[in-house]
Amino acid sequence: MEFKQQEGVTLAEVAKAAGVGESTVSRVLRNHGSFTTKTRDRVLAAVQHLGYVPNRIAGTLASAGSRLVAFVIPSLSNIVFTDVLRGASATLEDHGYQAVFAVTDYDPEKEEALVASMLAWRPTAVMLAGYEHADGTVKMLRAAKCRVVEVLDIDGVALDLAVGFSNHAAGRESANFMLQRGYRRIGYVGHDLNRDTRASKRFASFCETLGAGGAPLADRQIHPGPSSVENGRIGLEQLLARTPDVDAVYFSNDDMALGGYFHCLSHGIMVPDDLAILGYNGLDIGRATPQRLSTLLTPRVTIGQVAAQLVVDDAPSQVIDLGFELIEGETA
CATH class of the missing domain: 3.40.50.2300 (Response regulator)
Structure with missing residues (x-):
């Protein structure tokens, strides 16, 4: 089925579903004129059921x-x-x-x-x-x-x-890359996975692939808010304080990865000898850091x-x- 052939829901359809005239529907939606509470409730229920949206553009x-x-x-x-x-x-x-x-x-x-x-x-x-x-x-x-x-x-x-x-494919590719490089104590630093469903898909496939490769995720640090360089720095600091023996960390995106990289620079952690870092998105700034960021480039x-x-x-x-x-x- 081609979506483009579907027609928009009309005022007349709302009126028919509510059992009232089109003028009554118009009055209810504009909240102007006379109508009973019962009529308003029927009209609003029809609007919600049909997914009707009033047309704010009229005439010319x-x-x-x-x-x-x-x-x-x-x-x-x-x-x-x-x-x-x-x-x-x-x-x-x-x-x-x-x-x-x-x-x-x-x-x-x-x-x-x-x-x-x-x-x-x-x-x-x-x-x-x-x-x-x-x-x-x-x-x-x-x-x-x-x-x-x-x-x-x-x-x-x-x-x-x-x-x-495919975000699932991106997560698998990231995990396979780390496994092929020989890393076995791998951590994750990311942002809110409940709201960012694409990051959640990548993370799920990343963990699944690590487990299948015999190196299940060692630890994770999830920031409850949005991604940022600062949250990546804080997230890596918290993860290393809890699990200092990780040898690589996968970040939810390059913003977070750059924050982790800056943490390593300021604390004498050698990258990648002491700790490997992998990002996601392929932002331009990742090519301008002292060491070019390992990442996935998205178009x-x-x-x-x-x-x-x-x-x-x-x-x-x-x-x-x-x-x-x-x-x-x-x-x-």
Whole structure:
């Protein structure tokens, strides 16, 4: 089934489901005019059941809405998402589309609210990170008359279009790399795995692969908040205080890995002789450190470009795997 053929839920359908007239639905949604509490409850229940989102663009503004592409992303402090935006924006602008964005802070409930706000402007497409969304978000996206593009993951079932790579495969590749290098006391330092589902997938496959290779994870240090250089430094310090005999540490991303690397520099820990470090994402700064960071390079800008081109072309529903590249570097 091609997602693009689905029609948006109309005001008339909401009215039919609620057993009232369209004007009554309009009054309830605008909270203006006369209606009973019972009628309001029936209308709101129908809205929730159908995933209806009011159209905020009327008359002559409707054509403007058709040129909008909405990005609902977890963070702007993480360069991963700004790279995707950069790639997509250039392609969209070349074809006369306008990109708008909102930030969820990795909060599924906030993502749901922001998706509702974006859909109210009837965009051509909505782009989101990953496959994991609240049920209400999925219902609205399925009911909307627009394309949906999920980026940075292909481990799951796409709603419509998906462009990225397998995070499970990235976790396995990282573990195999460390095992092949001879490391056997391997630790992990990461950020909130409950909110960052892509990091969680990598971590799960990393641990599974280590166990299968006869070297189960020695210890882990999970920071409850977002990733950052500082949290990576603190996380490694805490892990080494508890488990000083680890010979390698896998970090949830390059931000965290750089913090760990700086901790080693300031405490006389020789990298990789005393401790090996492996990151994830392949950020530019990892090539500028005294020792080039060992990491996995993800094609973030290309993901944005390809995702935008699929929207411009109104392509059939599909999943595109752009893969990743292991950068051996000098830290592992």
